[in-house]
Amino acid sequence: MAAKAQAEQAEKADQGDQAQAGEGVKITARGVNVWYGENHAIRDVNVDIDDKTVTAFIGPSGCGKSTFLRCLNRMNDTIEICRVEGRIEMDGQDIYAPEVDPVLLRARVGMVFQKPNPFPKSIYENVAYGPRIHGLAKNRAELDGIVEKSLRRAALWDEVKDRLSAPGTGLSGGQQQRLCIARAIATSPEVLLMDEPASALDPIATAQIEELIDELRAKFAVVIVTHSMQQAARVSQKTAFFHLGELVEYGETGQIFTNPRDPRTESYITGRIG
Amino acid sequence: MPDRHILRAFDRDLREIQAEIMKMGGLVEEAILESARALAARDPELAEKVRRRDREIDALEARINEEAARVIALRQPAASDLRTLLTVIKIAGNLERIGDYAKNLAKRTAVLVNMPDIEGAPRAIRRMAKEVEQMLKDALDAYMRHDAALAEEVRQRDHEVDQMYNALFRQFLTFMMEDPRSITPCMHLHFIAKNIERMGDHVTNIAEQVIYLVTGELPEESRPKATGFSEEGLTP
Numbered sequence: 282m283a284a285k286a287q288a289e290q291a292e293k294a295d296q297g298d299q300a301q302a303g304e305g306v307k308i309t310a311r312g313v314n315v316w317y318g319e320n321h322a323i324r325d326v327n328v329d330i331d332d333k334t335v336t337a338f339i340g341p342s343g344c345g346k347s348t349f350l351r352c353l354n355r356m357n358d359t360i361e362i363c364r365v366e367g368r369i370e371m372d373g374q375d376i377y378a379p380e381v382d383p384v385l386l387r388a389r390v391g392m393v394f395q396k397p398n399p400f401p402k403s404i405y406e407n408v409a410y411g412p413r414i415h416g417l418a419k420n421r422a423e424l425d426g427i428v429e430k431s432l433r434r435a436a437l438w439d440e441v442k443d444r445l446s447a448p449g450t451g452l453s454g455g456q457q458q459r460l461c462i463a464r465a466i467a468t469s470p471e472v473l474l475m476d477e478p479a480s481a482l483d484p485i486a487t488a489q490i491e492e493l494i495d496e497l498r499a500k501f502a503v504v505i506v507t508h509s510m511q512q513a514a515r516v517s518q519k520t521a522f523f524h525l526g527e528l529v530e531y532g533e534t535g536q537i538f539t540n541p542r543d544p545r546t547e548s549y550i551t552g553r554i555g
Numbered sequence: 556m557p558d559r560h561i562l563r564a565f566d567r568d569l570r571e572i573q574a575e576i577m578k579m580g581g582l583v584e585e586a587i588l589e590s591a592r593a594l595a596a597r598d599p600e601l602a603e604k605v606r607r608r609d610r611e612i613d614a615l616e617a618r619i620n621e622e623a624a625r626v627i628a629l630r631q632p633a634a635s636d637l638r639t640l641l642t643v644i645k646i647a648g649n650l651e652r653i654g655d656y657a658k659n660l661a662k663r664t665a666v667l668v669n670m671p672d673i674e675g676a677p678r679a680i681r682r683m684a685k686e687v688e689q690m691l692k693d694a695l696d697a698y699m700r701h702d703a704a705l706a707e708e709v710r711q712r713d714h715e716v717d718q719m720y721n722a723l724f725r726q727f728l729t730f731m732m733e734d735p736r737s738i739t740p741c742m743h744l745h746f747i748a749k750n751i752e753r754m755g756d757h758v759t760n761i762a763e764q765v766i767y768l769v770t771g772e773l774p775e776e777s778r779p780k781a782t783g784f785s786e787e788g789l790t791p
Contacts, residue, residue, distance in 0.1 A: 511631055538633045540771030550633045552560050 307332035307472060307502040308353060313367035315348055315357065315526075322348045324526040326367070330472075330519075335494055335503045337517035337534065339510055341549065344523040346506050350474050353504065354390035355383045371472070388415050391465035395477035397457030399449030399464070404441050407449040407460055408432060411468040427467055434500075435463035436493050455486025462493060466501070473497060475505040479512065491516045510550055514538050522546045568626045569636065572619060572643055573699075576650075579615040580695040582608065583650045584688050586657035587754065591684030594664045594747070595677040602668075605661035612654035619647040638771065642764040646698065649757040649764075653691070656750040656757075660684075663743045670740040673730060676723070680747055683719045687754045690716070694761045698768070706765035709758065710774065716755035723748040 308330040315323035323345045330336050330353075338346035348357065355376065357363040369376050376386055388411065399407050408428045411417075418424035428445070432438040437459040441452070449460050458478060465473060475494070479487040494516045497503055507513050513520055513534065520537040522530045522545070530537065530546045541547045560566050586605050593601035623640045626632065632640055690709050697705035727741040727748075767773045 510633065514633070539637060541634050547634050551636045552562060552565065553558070 305332050306330065307371065309368075309370045309373075310349075310352075311368045311370075313349070313352060313365070313369060315345070315352060315366075316364045317348075317360070318362040322526055323352070326528045328521060328528055328531055330502055330504060332471075332502045333498060333500075334519055335498050335505060335517040336519040336521065337513035338504065338506045338521050338523060339508075339513050339549070340523035340529075342508075345526040346521075346523040347476055349523065349528075350476055350504060350506050353472070353474055354387050354392055356387075356392065358383055385415075388468040389470050390472040390474060391468065391470035392474045392476070393458070393461050393465050393478045396481050397454060397461050399452070399457050399460050401448065401450055403446045404432075404449045404452070404460060405445040408463050408467045411464060415468055417468065431463040431467040432460075434466055434497070435459045436489065436496070437463055453486070455482050455489060458482060458486070458490060459493065462490075462497075466497070470501065472502045472504065475503065477506055477508060480508060487512070510538075522549060524549070562630075565626075565630050565632075565636075568622075568630065569639060572622045572626065572640075575615060575619050575622065576643055576646055577695065577699065579612060579619065579647060579650050580691065582612050582615070583654050583657070584691055586612065586654055587684050587688045587691070587751075590657040590660040590664065591681040591751075593661060594667065595681045597664075597668045597672075597677075599665050599668050602661040602664040606658050609654050609658040612651060616647045616651040620644055635768070638768050642698075642768045645764050646761050649760045653754045653757050656754050659750055660747050663747055667740055667743055670743075671737070673727075673737060673740050673744055676726070676741075676744050679719070679723055679726075680744065680751065683716060683723070683748065683751050684754075686712075686716055686719065687751055687758060690755065690758045691761070694758050694765060697762065697765045701765075701769050703766050703769040706762040706769075707774070709762040710766075713755045713759045716752055720748050720752035 306329045310326055310328045310330075313323055313326040314321070326345075326349060338350060340346045351357045352365055352369060353376075357365055365377065371390070375381070376390075400410065402410075405428055408431050409424050412424060412427045418427055429438060429442075432441060437456060440456060441447075441460075449457065452460060458481075462473075462478075478494075479490045482490065491512065494503055494505065498518075505513070505516065517534045520532065520534045521528055522537065522541075522543070524545050530541060530543045532542070537546065538550060541550060547553075586608060589601055590605045592598070593605060623644050627637075627640055630636070690712055693705055694709045696702070697709065724745065727745045730737045731741045763774055
């Protein structure tokens with residue numbers, strides 16, 4: 282409880298008033314197609330991702346939701362046989378333009394993966410790494426500040442503040458995932474992509490991550506890929522349903538889960554064979 | 556959309572709960588018809604039977620609510636499944652109210668058999684009860700068949716029940732003014748007519764739930780209301 286109150290205070294100090302959901306469009310995707318070799322993985326996807334909003338991508342395995350997520354910070358660039366067509370803009374700027382440095386883009390669009398993957402380094406170094414390589418801190422004191430702020434925002438500070446030099450890999454699964462979130466937000470990104478961030482965690486750690494996602498929404502656009510429809514329902518304001526590489530339906534989460542427009546969405550979220 | 560869940564037990568749960576609704580609906584239809592028949596035939600025994608059977612209706616409502624809560628907790632229904640369960644709860648609530656009105660009709664019948672007959676009234680009331688029962692039957696059919704058009708038709712038919720009630724109301728008023736000795740039976744009969752009119756409103760609610768179940772939205776525009784009494788300040 283005390284930890285949360287403190288974290289909240291820290292939030293308020295550097296954030297001003299809490300931002301509301303749905304403050305304009307952050308990312309625009311138009312006519313996006315992705316191929317893995319011959320396999321047409323994403324088919325003509327158009328979507329507007331809102332700022333300061335949690336957007337959930339749901340759909341059966343192999344529907345393309347993770348592939349599309351990875352387009353948003355050009356993670357697919359690292360896969361040789363992968364070809365991306367169409368236009369993806371962040372704040373009106375084409376993120377696939379030749380002058381865009383993917384490394385800098387990924388500092389603006391952070392990512393958290395399914396399995397917590399802390400570096401085999403200290404807790405402090407895990408968080409300090411990004412800000413250091415991007416030159417975000419002038420001196421040690423500033424870096425200390427960023428590390429503390431990021432750990433607080435990831436709701437981990439009170440659990441680790443006395444052992445910052447202990448290895449990050451020694452934390453519990455849930456703590457490791459929050460450490461990875463702290464690492465992802467240490468570079469002050471604008472968008473946070475999360476690929477199944479809680480699927481390897483127990484229910485309590487999952488609830489903590491979900492609570493954290495809801496808090497992060499005040500600061501970032503969050504896009505989460507999840508297999509758990511209940512998780513999508515719990516944490517997101519917008520939901521996109523992918524099926525066979527197509528974006529079948531995209532809308533307000535409450536609407537998707539009470540009254541989906543497309544029968545394929547209905548079949549999927551009600552657990553019918555589809 | 557395929558109508559089967561991957562998890563078959565979920566289908567069984569939904570089927571069972573809807574079977575209970577249909578059973579409850581059947582009991583309520585019977586209660587409407589039998590209470591009206593008891594009144595027309597001045598049959599206190601039949602009236603007593605309707606009163607006794609209301610307990611069964613109440614117990615079914617409780618069971619349906621419990622079952623719906625259990626399914627919501629265990630299956631986390633979404634979309635049409637969620638709407639099915641929400642409507643099941645609401646329909647059970649409306650059926651229970653209709654059952655109560657039928658019980659009240661039976662209670663008043665037990666009193667009315669000891670009073671002078673009011674010419675034509677029991678027959679008119681029975682016609683009205685039959686109309687409401689038919690509406691209920693159609694509303695429940697619409698529910699089972701997911702037929703929003705039929706539900707909308709039922710909703711519109713409530714207008715006729717309202718008009719029947721209005722006609723009876725005027726008639727009773729005339730009787731009471733002509734002969735003050737008829738006031739007691741006419742007041743009972745008036746309450747009966749009013750209760751049947753209320754049954755019609757609950758059937759309308761059920762029809763609206765069917766529309767919600769099928770379309771995901773409650774009908775917006777209000778139904779035609781024809782009382783003709785509100786201007787006269789005579790609406791009871």
